[in-house]
Amino acid sequence: MNSTLTPPKSKLWWNEPVEKSELIWISIVFVWGLVMSFMMPYWHVTGNQNLSNETYKTTPERFMSKAQSFVDEYTVRNEGPRNYPVVKPPPGGDVYMVARLWDFWPIVELEKDQTYRFHLSSMDWQHGFSLQPANINIQVLPKYEHVFTLTPNSAGEYSVICNEYCGIGHHMMIGKILVVE
Template identity: 60%
Template sequence: MSAILPPSERLWWKHPLDRVEGIWIAISFIWCMVMFFMMVFWHIYGKQNLATETYKTTPEKFTAQTQAAVDKWTVRTETEQKVPVVAPPEGADVYMIGRLWNWWPILELEKGKTYKLHLTSMDYNHGFSLQPTNINIQVVPGYEHVIKVTPNESGTFSVICNEYCGIGHHEMLGRIYVK
């Protein structure tokens, strides 16, 4: 049998395997099993996957929750758009909305304290990429993504959208301060 010419008999699966074919199938199967068990191993022991919760929500409900948190914990405003800076207490539910083309509001968290960060998008799929850390989540409209966050270093962190969301995608930035 040749790879170029069609087989003389159409029932090719009834032909015996060539030795080299069998070796490559065995190598492929073993490699697939190694990769499968490595994925399970790294998910459990690698500490690289976020444990998130996801709930269905509506834009109106999430906006109301976010606005309530902003009204309660705003400490100042920044930028020419007067974006509120929210400083919630430890253990609080903090909210961020992704919409064309910003992350709202700006958060001010404290180092070593745990918060529940709620994320959603109001319009299109957006990416929540917290730089320079390795937190990366796809934020989908109609769903509320909840992550437990405990900042372990102080500084200013940028929130970048890494899912193309339209003509202003390159301007879709947000900020999180950690004191």
């Protein structure tokens, strides 16, 4: 009479046969693990959603000056309650977005089905780039410039919401991306 609370009855418990139901389940689970392991590299080859990890060390000053030149070059108008510049880069071009306490700057206007190279960094603490309602969520770190591409697939007004807690103004941190036909 042994239980899970008592020492195994047989001292050589590792030689005892395994239950058949256990063997069946272990085989299923093992194959499933292989399927799931396969899916990630498979999606890298065939899928359209693979977040790049191209990253450069930077400083808030350096990143801000690059973002400023981007804004200076491509601003088409100012709008919204904050009177922020709306910046429209050429299709395929670079987009700089600054995350800082507590907003995303500037407003960006993109064309549908065009691919843009985003550069994202934080001026201060950690932030979260949460593009809604597309629901794309990326961590933003200070002193790291993250470069990835985004290809909007439908037109409309999108919000960028901070979803990494960044102090008392966290819930005020919001920005906009506009997608036009």
